[in-house]
Amino acid sequence: MSDDFMLDTDALLRRMDGAMNNLRTEFASLRTGRASGSMLEPIMVDAYGSPTPINQVGTINVPEPRMVTINVWDKSLVSKVEKAIRESGLGINPQLNGTIIMLPIPELNEERRRELTKVAGQYAEHARVAVRNVRRDGMDQIKKAKADGISEDDQKFWEAEVQELTNKMIAAVDAALEAKQAEIMQV
Structure with a gap:
């Protein structure tokens, strides 16, 4: 056949x-006690009516070994980005400084x-x-x-x-x- x-x-x-x-x-989203921009990749922000990856609403930087910063491009999205980070389950408490959100990474x-x-x-x-x-x-x-x-x-x-x-x-x-x-x- x-x-x-x-x-x-x-x-x-x-x-x-x-x-x-x-x-x-x-695995990249699991934090290991060291700061990494990739830990924020799975977080989605409700931007302009649709879920958007966090790296598409701001610039992610790692200025120090225990700090991640997000410079949000649109000021109206700062509170939504902060809310998405708080609800993500990463266990990180965001701190606001204008349009910059600082994420201090605590020791595990x-x-x-x-x-x-x-x-x-x-x-x-x-x-x-x-x-x-x-x-x-x-x-x-x-x-x-x-x-x-x-x-x-x-x-x-x-x-x-x-x-x-x-x-x-x-x-x-x-x-x-x-x-x-x-x-x-x-x-």
């Missing part, structure tokens, strides 16, 4: 990489560090689930092709390819989690 079945492993890999990139973005205590490692673990589990969903889609394509008449040897080959991609990506997620947890626990 159709022995010319080719699974698009590049598409599966792209989707798995997307899950990994999302994990990196989520042991309890907060442990909480952040748990949050990092949850982010990693979401990434693993996303990778497994891509794996399932790949396996479904193979099953459909089996019903259309590919050989059992081809089916086993493609299933092994998909499983190998999945194992590599899960290992990458685990390595990223381990590195992030070590970074969070570092005093």
Whole structure:
């Protein structure tokens, strides 16, 4: 029948990489006691009637190791940016100075560090689930092709390819989690 079945492993890999990139973005939002502009990336501000990333309403700077500043371009958005930061769950208390919002980064205590490692673990589990969903889609394509008449040897080959991609990506997620947890626990 159709022995010319080719699974698009590049598409599966792209989707798995997307899950990994999302994990990196989520990890960047976890503060580790050091100031970083990337910790503000997931925060959305209600600007002009639509949710807007915080870096599109002002300039983010890190003038000191324990300070992040946001120079908000539109004075009418300063209170909305401040509100978005307070509601983000970062545990940072913004201080206003005209159109500049200063975010002093407090030292993390042991309890907060442990909480952040748990949050990092949850982010990693979401990434693993996303990778497994891509794996399932790949396996479904193979099953459909089996019903259309590919050989059992081809089916086993493609299933092994998909499983190998999945194992590599899960290992990458685990390595990223381990590195992030070590970074969070570092005093």
